[in-house]
Amino acid sequence: MTEHSRHTEEADIMNKKIYSIGGLFDTPDSITHAAEEAVKEGYTKFDVNTPYPVHGMESAMKLKPSLIGLVTLFIGLSGAAFAFMFMYWVSVVDYPLIIGGKPFFSWPAFVPVTFEVTVLSAAVGTVAVMIALFFKFPNNAHPLHDTNYMKHVSSDRFGLNVVAIDPLFDESKVRDFLSRTGAKDIEIFYEPERKPIRVFDPKFIGLLVVIAMVTAGVTYFTLNKLLYMPPFTWMAEQDRLSSQSQNAMFTDGFGMRNPVEGTVARGFTPYEFKGQPDSVVRNLSNPLPFSKEVIDRGKMRYNTYCSPCHGYFGKGDSRLNGQFPNPPTLHSDKVRNWPDGNIYHVITNGQNVMPSYDKQITRDDRWAIIHYIRVLQRSLNAKDTDLETKK
């Protein structure tokens, strides 16, 4: 700042609060001497500013040794612990994966990362703490800034200034002390008066709004647009035709085609018989074995497809009571005496109001269901002999 402005400042000294009084020295020896004197005087709240660290100054000023090392130790150790535990959690607890046949907790592999994280956290942590907590930086509003004093201590001279909060501080005393120790250009530093920051300052609000809009905009773009653009879509959009999808290759747009008329797929030789079951149908025999698996399967399919109308036990007790005509029971002599082929015929082609089920139920499942129906029929017509056979 210019000479002129400083004059005006000194003009209204009275309404300003003194921060400190400081003077400049020329040689490292003199400043060291001055620092020792200051301590002898009993000043505690004084500071020495030197363009480079002058040896022995700490001892001259009787400063306590720095404790920053402890900070490093603490942060470093916690960093290490976190890293190692995190890796353990990831690879053993949260998502264990078999990698190269190694055990989930293959700790030797964790060493490098642990080391790196330790160093990173310790180094960065220490610096952050030093700057933010020890120095209270950034602080560009400090009274010493932009003074002749600062101009020199940051270049070629050495400065000592006694701060007003020192219990022994007295303007005149400090002045003579400084001149006594041979300080030149003694200067008084005043606290700058602070202007309150106005929250509802339109500029400030404007800023907030802008920030809000930018963040919102970017987020919106990223989440709704960017991630659905190539290359991000590449693997998502598969160049293949999955079930039930459209395809413009075909004029009708159906991706799923119908088999060509007259062709016969493996295991699907057409079931030619329609209308009333004839001898051929009756002689169809059940290809599936009468085994537990088959019966279980039959039960499952029966309960899925048949039970809504026929009821769980084939008694014709429909769950759709009233809304749909109940089918007759499956335990009538008629049905019990039907050959398997006949039942198969009915399931396949339907009968009266019962529709054809050949689309829903696969052929094997139909036969499995027939087995299950037989089981039902047998169980509902148990005879005493059954008990005996049990024995």
Next chain:
Amino acid sequence: MDDKGNKKDANYWRGFSELNSDPEFLKAKEKEFADELPVDSGEPEMSGLSRRKFLTLLASSAALAATACSDYRDKGAIVPYNKKPEEVTVGNPSFYASTCTSCSNACGILVKTREGRPIKVDGNPDHPVNRGKICATGQAGILNLYEPSRIKEPMVKTGAGNFTASNWADIDVKIIDTLKKASASGKEIAVISHTINSPSLKKLFEDFTAKYPTSKFYSYELVNETNKINAFKKSFGKEGLPVIDWKEAKIIVSLESDFLGKEGNPVEAMRLFAERRDVMKEDVLQESMQLTIGGDSSSRKEGFNRLYSVEGNYTITGANADYRIKLRTDAIEEFVYALISAAGENKSPINDFINKYNLKKEVVNSLVEDLIKNKGKSIVLAGAFLPESTHIAVNKLNDLLGNTRLYSKDYSETPLMPLTPRKEIEALTDRMNSGTVGAVIHFDTNPVYHFSSDYKYTEALKKVETVITMSEQMNETTSESAYALGISHNFEGWGDFKTRAGIYSLQQPMIAPLYKTRQKEAVLLNWISDSPEKYTENDYMNYIRANWEKTVYTSFGAKTDFKTFWNYSLHDGVVTFTEKADNAFAFKNEEFNPAPAMKAATGMTLTLTRSNFIGDGRFANNGWLQELPNPITKVVWDNYASISPAASEKLGVKTNDLIEISAGGRTLKAAVFVQPGMADEVVSIDLGYGRTGAGVIGNNVGFNSIELMRKNPAVSDWLYQDCTINKAGGTYEIISTQEQYPIDHERYNDIHLKREIIMEGVYEEYVENPKFLKEEKGETHLFNIVPSYEFTTTKWAMSIDLNKCTGCNYCVAACNVENNIPVVGKEQVGKHRNMMWLRIDRYYGGKSDDPKVSFQPMLCQHCDNAPCENVCPVAATNHSPDGLNQMAYNRCVGTRYCSNNCPYKVRRFNYFNFRNNLADGYYEQQSLSLLHNPEVTVRSRGVMEKCTFCVQRIMDERQHATQEGRALDGDRVKTACQEACPTNAIVFGDLTKKDSEIAKHRNHELGYHVLEEINVRPNVTYIAKLRNIKPEKKS
């Protein structure tokens, strides 16, 4: 919910569903809040409520803003079936039995369809000839179905000479009119087709002739067995060739006959050949141990067969031979004569022969010895391209040795129509030139490309009024025609076939024609129909049906009615019954001239061979086949003139140099490929390349060696003596998937054996001591410093039997189709970036003048201690609990470290988006999206990929097991390669099941792992190869 009704609870939260609902509603809601909200209400209890309302309002408005911010993304419509066909279960494949038309062998195929779209072709297990196996070409045929450049409707040539789309109705009218005129004016209607092996088509031709009396039918094949067939007819007076009973053959002598590669039906030959090389059969050992086991013992005690191959070129058969005798091709006939006299106890000619061509004495002697020792149990085969005289001599030799008893009792090949002799073709061209030919119909043939330029066929065509060409894709001939009629693909049409006595097979469509095409038979049928305008897709089916009802049904003598018979025939795809075929083979000695007709010349001998995969060039536009490496040379995308190292040195050329081959006044410039093991006097080049009208993929690939063919060659169509080769100057890059390192250099010599990548032994040593290999190798003690993961439930593993593997590449083709593996093109393969998950490694052992070849299918070994997994930073590749080394494509960032760290180098990286890299966006054309297997992810740029052991099939089996409430059965899972392997060399299954096939193989005494000592614990077991050679006496 109606909000007027309960204004009181208006401030209640109503769930998100409401927030997202339509804006009017929301406005209404806000208003309602607004007037419910007293700005300053007196009542204290109300104030609290209003505050809550205020907050609700705030919150909900924020929520609204948030929801409004997020887009709704259209995921595309879901299009279900209107009425689901019974045979389709959405998401599950269905299978159709049909017949392959890729070549004239007409193998039975089983086509896998998904929701009515063909996606994979395999052999039809019920077909007695190919038994569930199908060649690479057959498998790749599916690409032709979806080929974008197919002719999508009938085209007519305009005055300007380019084609315009038309419609069938008009075309039919025009053409029928032309045909009528032609036959009326007595002008010939020439129909030119390939081999006719369809009874109904034959009948159709007859009907066609009935309608248009002047029509004549011609059929040709670029590479055919005419010489062999004629010779056989002369020798034994029988039509068609016999089928050899391989089970009986103990000694097989192949004279330039590549029966395992290109000749006859290799799918069948390989299977039967390998059945005698199965170390898993207990009886392999019986021969020596003389343990008597029950059941028929005739074939069971035979042990390994022994294959001698005498050849000038290096073929798959030579590679699989126990003894390979390198001999210039045109000396074969002399050799046969020498053998004949040797068989007659006169050894001197053979000895002279040995000295003349300085062959390995002991080998030739053992050959003679074996032949004489195993009379009636050996067979001598001669290459189809050899002249008739040689074949007669060979028949004589077989007859002499009593080997005719090996000619199958059950089947014999029965050609329905013999191929047209050269003379008639010549006559046709003459008539064409003289203008007496009214119309030429190319029945899915490409003579302009195929006919030797001697015929001057193209010029002749110009003299013909109407030239009609039926073809799936534009080709050299269509451009010379007035009509280019787009015809349906094999999978879009009907057909029936008969290649062997008593075997009829059916072809049925899996999908309705994709475009406005008709199957070629239907086109002809429609031209003879009385009401062509009433065409339906079923016409030809009904025609076949009618034909079958009269012929096959009756001769089959089925119990059931025809309807059922027909349905079941379609279901099985094949009908077999014994037809009369007399099996007396009496050799007509008068046909046998005492001295060899073909004598070794002084100059070089040129052999024109059939291409391995692109047939006679009709598959040139099929990228899959172009990129399938040649089994021996591993060359892709080209043919080349292969000459021996010695010859190349003499000529001062090396691989990639251009040379000029001149034979009988014809010359061709072609690139040299130096082939170790070639006879020094032989130059050999594949046919079917160098096409100009094939399409974006197939144009100008390789050299058109048809240039070298003559219409009346001195010796044989495919064999020219006294040809000269000169350095032409300039180079042409030939791309091979394997680097050619100097095998003679001591650092590289037998490196595959030194590194124990390939382990080989001698059969007899094995018989003496089954453990010999392990003992030689010595135990490798492997240990992990950390406990390794235990696979308890399931553990997938594979075994590959090198005794059965012939190196045919069918598995590779199958893998490509199954796993959506892109074709990357010549240039990228040249940069070592081919994407095949499975490859067949070929190693040359011994010296380069006569090397031994070893094949080894190499795929991801799914190692227990997979090195690739350790190094992936994002864990994109890791192990599944059932022992699969799996890739999460979506997680992969593409550091390629896994590939570096893979000792087997089986990982493949998408250096580009290979979907748009080939022929600028070939794959991005719409029709090809149908080609892809819906069960397998289509990989994009920057992703690593590799063999998955067909995990989609494993999952399929899992699903079925759960559905059927049974335990997972590893033996039911068949990987694509396993399914395709014609010799069943590949076995796959669950190791934890102790009695499973795979467990047996894994614990076999010949089983070994590649690079065992680096302790990655691979899960692919290789069964060491045993060569059935006579062990040299150890002292």
Next chain:
Amino acid sequence: MRTFDYTQELPVVDGQPPAKAIDDVVSKPLDTKPGKVWKILITITSLMLLVGGGALVWTFYKGIGVWGNNQPVSWGFDIVNFVFWVGIGHAGTLISAILFLLRQRWRTGIARFAEAMTIFAVMCAGIFPAIHTGRAWLDGYLFPYPNANHIWVNFTSPLLWDVFAVSTYFTVSLVFWYIGLIPDFATLRDRTESKLKKTIYTIFSLGWRHSTRHWQHYEKTYMILAGFATPLVLSVHTIVSFDFAVSVIPGWHTTIFPPYFVAGAVFSGFAMVQNVLIFVRQAFNMKHIITIKHLERMNQIIILVGTMVGYAYAMEFFIAWYSGNQFETFTFINRAFGPYAWAYWIMVSCNVILPQLFWSKKIRTTIVPMFVIGIIVNIGMWFERFVIIVTSLSRDFLPSSWGMYTPTIYDLGILMFSFGLFFTNVLIFVKTMPSVSISEIKAVVDGAQPSHRGGGHHE
């Protein structure tokens, strides 16, 4: 406490300039308008940057297939350059930190510069892992961040260790460098006239007041950072060497790699620092701050480390033979006599043979030859990485999958890009920041310390 123990054996600054003079000298490049030389140089480097950048953009557009990488050789120039630059990046922190701990007074003149170079080199290095991936837009996957799928990274992968090592190294070096800069920024802040500069310096100096109460913590922290930086430097290249040593590939799978790589890194690093120092010394005449003696010291270290590297080469061969492992043996014979022999012999002659010239004091102390040798060493070290990566991959276990690697112009372009970036940064640095630490220099000129406290004397 004593941090700086400056012995007399070598004056850091020739003569005894007053503190103000030091300010002026050091900040001269900052205050004066850029000279002709500088302009020409920056044009060249930024051109390299642009053209190379073109190659980079094309790579992103087409895919890394435009490079020469292929199936057996999945790593080519990308990783070669990465290791090369990381190596370069080592000397800086090493000089600064280790020499600091070793109380090497002569470090002062070059430390700031070396640190800056470290940062720029690591920047260049950092590019390559980022762009070498097939899907560079997903590089985020390499960091363990919580996500809906609970997918984390694979902590057993050396590449992941790399991610941590390199990023840590970069951050710590940056901090170390910035801490050193704070007092200088303050000095500049207080001497500059331009308003803009003032604002900038004010922001970066954080309001530094040269207070002794601050100096006290400052020096302690500086020492702690130096203490951390030293093992960090070693760890980083050790981990880079793990990228290879942990694999199974013959020629990579070697226990000697960590020390061998670190030595190599120091080797190339010193050579590069030496080069750039000479360049700056000439261009901005700082002859009395960067003295011949400094350079000689560096050359001595270069010859030492170079010999160590040579030893490593020899030892590799010995082990390959001694182990009796046929794959290993083949790989090394193949290196020396196989298709890539030329690369191998370039490496040996540049790294082992030529540096021996430094035994002669004359060469060691004359600018031109030492500059040339410095360049040669860097070429050699680049080829060392090429040999290790490419030859080992191109011929590994299965002869069936052997394949040669040929770089494309895009590979070269991107290499050029990295050099462009590096030198552009250097040039901007010397024009905008004190390339020598003002406060440290001041502290070591004779008579800068209180006389009765051994200012410049041993205690």
